[in-house]
Amino acid sequence: MSDASRRIRRLDARDPDFLPTLDALLAFEGSADARIDAAVTEILGAVRTTGDPAVIEYTRRFDRLDVKSMAELELPKSELKAALDSLTVEQREALRIAADRVRIYHERQRAESWDYVEADGTRLGQKITPLDRVGLYVPGGRASYPSSVLMNAVPAKVAGVGELIMVVPTPNGEKNPLVLAAAAITGVDRVFTIGGAQAVAALAYGTQTLPQVDKIVGPGNAYVAEAKRRVFGTVGIDMVAGPSEVLVISDGSGHADWVAMDLFAQAEHDELAQPILLCTDSAFLDAVESSIERLLPTMPRRETIAASLANRGALIHVASLEQACAIANRIAPEHLELSLDEPEPWIDRIRHAGAIFVGHWAVEALGDYCAGPNHVLPTMRSARFSSPLGVYDFQKRTSIIQISEAGAQTLGRIASTLAHGEGLQAHARSAELRLHK
Known part of the structure; x- marks a missing residue:
């Protein structure tokens, strides 16, 4: 052999x-090595402090693009459509069919709000709300994946996300028509040709041109992964994939x-x-x-x-x-x-x-x-506790608690007893004030 x-x-x-x-x-x-850690720390700090100028400078340095403004880095929707039109019939149909299959599967995941009313008139429930704005990172250059656009953008749109902003690096100005076509098919709202940790920072913190998002999804290199790890908490992320x-x-x-x-x-x-x-x-x-x-x-x-x-x-x-x-x-x-x-x-x-x-x-x-199912999946043994990317990752849940007057009499006494047991007298008192004498 x-x-x-x-x-x-x-x-x-x-x-x-x-x-x-x-x-x-x-x-x-x-975990990232010291070199990556230092670079990401510098980039996140610069973008958070200065916004657009830092993103432009890093894009000029790393992607070798001679640009002077963020406006030059945003693609008009007409360019996305032109990319779609430039494909062969076979490529265009493959993208459309794949997008349809992903959409049909994910439509079954969409959660709906619910509530119930107890005998005393107390209403409890859960309100389902889509995220307002999501950032989608798509690799560029040698690693260009239109399938990543489909798998991230489709469930976001099915969930009802208000605005989907895609960032994709274009080293030396090289654009992948399949990636741009996938953005057109899935209804991505804005596309910026930026990448790396600077793109993650722009999405997480917002700049003068690019608004802050609520969550960042999509794969990237070690710098992107480390940047996503760092900004978690300021924004949500899908996962740090291995x-x-x-x-x-x-x-x-x-x-x-x-x-x-x-x-x-x-x-x-x-x-x-x-x-x-x-x-x-x-x-x-x-x-x-x-x-x-x-x-x-x-x-x-x-x-x-x-x-x-x-x-x-x-x-x-x-x-x-x-x-x-x-x-x-x-x-x-x-x-x-x-x-x-x-x-x-x-x-x-x-x-x-x-x-x-x-x-x-x-x-x-x-x-x-x-x-049809999502290809964004847990790695590094995290399937023990996490799930594939889905519509549920682009929706959030809010509890609804409407207590009736009668309900407050029963629940108030229970809450008062437990609050006193925890030594939180103001909690107890706020419940007791609503009790009938």
Whole structure:
């Protein structure tokens, strides 16, 4: 076998030291290094202090754009439409169909306000309100993802967000027509050609031209991720995402080439991406390893794939599908493929995963683009406690409490007792004043 294919580790879940080995493989330090930390600190401070001039200066420096005003960095809607019109019919239809599928799926997530009235006339409820303004960060340059526009903008619009502002860097003035077309299709309200930590700062703090948003969503590089982490609290954020992950559970019934390519599909994102296969059949693991050896040289991003397989990938022999599911729940992967002939009985065994792809035909790549569910998913084991991006991330909930006079008599006595127990006499007194003598 080639050196590249030998580098993906083979593990056996029955070995006594398997779990410590697995945990070491899963470990990932997501904090920024000192250089990134210092740069982000400087940029956030400058933008917060001076606004537009700082954003313009950083855009001139990092994206090599000769601009003098923020107005030059905002794209008119006519340019978005022109980008859409410039696409081939096939590209345009693919974007439209994908956007429609994402919209139809997310419309089912929209929450509605509710209330109920108790016997004494007290009304309690929850008011659902969309966010007023959201900022969408979209990578530019080499990493241009129109699918990110769809997955972030569509649920925001379904939720009823008042204004959606997209920022996308255009290094050397290079604009990606698919990204701009996706903005047109999804109804993005304003687009600024800025990126990096300076774009995050502009969205979080507001400038003379770009208004402050309530929440920032969308992927970015290490500087963007650190900036989002820093501004959380001033604004909301979707998440601080780590490298992409896929975990495939196989019983050996699938096609080895399919599984190898599914591992490649995540590995090509990043050298730190994590592709893992759990399989009950050691012969099938051999077949997948052979497929990796044969297919890897044909991949344009083979160096990145090979590094990902070597750094964080694994082919793991498990004793049973029960053991595979237990390991999967420990890993809590971003993407989980049940590559099984009869996958349905095993769905309920999976408690922690960002998205579950069921059966041999449910390739994860379809979820990235057009299946319908969101591709913004929890990483770094955060699927144990968090969920895919959805309409609910663009809505907020407000409690409604309308107490009747009769209700105040009952609740006032309860509140008074508890408040005195906590030593908060003013709380108690404010409830007692409403009690009938």
